[in-house]
Amino acid sequence: MxxxxxxxxxxxxxxxxxxxxxxxxxxxxxxxxxxxxxxxxxxxxxxxxxxxxxxxxxxxxxxxxxxxxxxxxxxxxxxxxxxxxxxxxxxxxxxxxxxxxxxxxFADPDVRVAGILSPSATAVPVDGGVVVDGRWGFNSGALHSRWNTNAALLTPPDGPPQPVSLLIPLADLEVVDDWRTSGLCASGSVTTVAKGLFVPQHRVLAMGPVIAGVHENQLGDAPSVYRTPFMPMACATIGAPAVGLARAAEEAFFERLPGRKITYTSYASQAEAPVTHLTVARARMLADESAFHAERVAAVLDEKSGRGDEWTVEERARARLDLGSAVLRAKESVELLSTAAGGSSVYTDVPVHRVVRDIQTIGLHAILHPDTNFELYGRVLCGLEPHTPYV
CATH class of the missing domain: 1.10.540.10 (Acyl-CoA dehydrogenase/oxidase, N-terminal domain)
Structure with a gap:
């Protein structure tokens, strides 16, 4: 195959x-x-x-x-x-x-692994590993996962703190059921807590090399999918749901279109109104632009990792640009269609407004926020250093 x-x-x-x-x-x-x-x-x-x-x-x-x-x-x-x-x-x-x-x-190839990138815990070195204390919010998928890759700041006695990723069984963590939100409600993005938890050394990974794309455990003849910096890979992955949501809104809109009129107008069929034609055309264009940005960063990842090329700072920042653009264009597309869906679409059994809430929530994520990503890319274009290590 x-x-x-x-x-x-x-x-x-x-x-x-x-x-x-x-x-x-x-x-x-x-x-x-x-x-x-x-x-x-x-x-x-x-x-x-x-x-x-x-x-x-x-x-x-x-x-x-x-x-x-x-x-x-x-x-x-x-x-x-x-x-x-x-x-x-x-x-x-x-x-x-x-x-x-x-x-x-990977003893179970269908294993589910949740993960958090923000180092909101501390890890203190001890014999054979580290002891971890802290909590991780927005832990999407944790309720259905067996493992968690959680970030922490390692505090060695003779050096500055450094971010590490910790591989922890969910059974070892306290789960706080605090996910009550307006969007992405079903993601179950609860908080997990570690209290004096021992993590063996083989489940502790320095994050610096992973973010930089220099993976000490994936050198030589490692598969190309592992020869890439973390952030461009994460950007391509996490932006894809936004592309799908734009398509979901369009499909939901057209499913309800036949037989609908525009109330308080002479249009007995919404499908015959020029305002509808303009709306669906603009929405499709924006959805296509969202897909373009998600697919562009994916294509660059595959090509560069396949050749083993290094990434420039601008290329890394452009991955963040593509992520922000994919989310922004999807959000604009969805909002156009939700406005055109009319007052009856506010009922909970009409899916378009769930799509609206989901895409709005995605756009508020710190890594996905379009303005944050555009600013980062603009800084690099202006010859300034990135204002974040997550690039």
Whole structure:
């Protein structure tokens, strides 16, 4: 099976479970977690193995495939696509850890790994590992995960603190059920807490080299999907659900269009009104622009990692630009269609406004916020240093 055949097959499998995701989207929003049938459907579609190493039974998929699959899931449910994206990033991260840790996690190739990038905990070195204290909010997918890749600041006695990633079983963490939000409700992005938790050394990974793209456990003949900096990979992955949400809004709008009129006007059919024609054309253009940016960063990732090329600062910053642009254009597309959907669309059984809430929530994420990403790229274009290590 060549790469294109594998991509088409995985995308087709993702498309086939879109009805399952849509069926349970309202339940997930009400219960603040994914329905078990949604998680099972994603496992059956091989979505959970996208970034699992091939030697452990995974697909080791390239970024074009990852973006295409997650975009399809976004057509079904924003929360499901978001959680799948987090699982894909965190699974990739496990591939950076020593072999002993990988063998522990990937003993089940359908394993679900949640993850947090912000180092909101401390790790103190002790014999054989570290002791961790702290909490991690916005821990998407944790309720359905077995492992967590959580970031902390390692505080050695003879040097400055440094960020590390910790591979922790969810069973070792306290879970705080605090996810009550207006969007991405079903993502179950709860808070997890560690109190004096020992983590063995083989499950501690320095984050600096991973962010820089110099992975000490993935040198030499490592698969190309692991020869890339963290942030461009994460940008391509986490932007894909926004692309799917723009398509979901369009499909929801056209599903309700036949037979609808525009109240208090002479239009007996909304489909015949010029304002509708202008709206759907603009919305489609914006959705296509969202897809362009997500697909561009994915293509660059595949090409550069395949050749083993180094990344310039501008190329890294442009990955953040593409992420912000994908989210912004998707949000604009969705909002156009939600406005045109009319007053009856505010009822909870009409999906377009759930899509609105989901895309608005995505756009508020610190890494995805368009203005933050545009400012970063503009700084680099003006010859200034990035104001963040996450580039």
């Amino acid at each position: 060549n790469a294109n055949t594998r991509t088409d097959d995985l995308v087709e499998r993702a498309a086939e479970i879109v009805p399952v995701l849509r069926k349970h989207a309202a339940w997930g929003e009400e219960n603040r977690r994914l329905h078990d049938e949604v998680v099972a459907a994603m496992a059956d579609a091989d979505v959970l193995r996208l970034r699992v190493p091939a030697r452990f039974g995974g697909h080791e998929a390239d970024m074009r495939t990852v973006v295409a699959v997650l975009s399809e899931l976004g057509r079904g449910d924003g929360s499901a696509a978001w959680v799948a994206a987090v699982w894909a990033i965190s699974t990739w991260m496990v591939g950076m850890f020593p072999e002993q840790a990988q063998e522990e996690v």
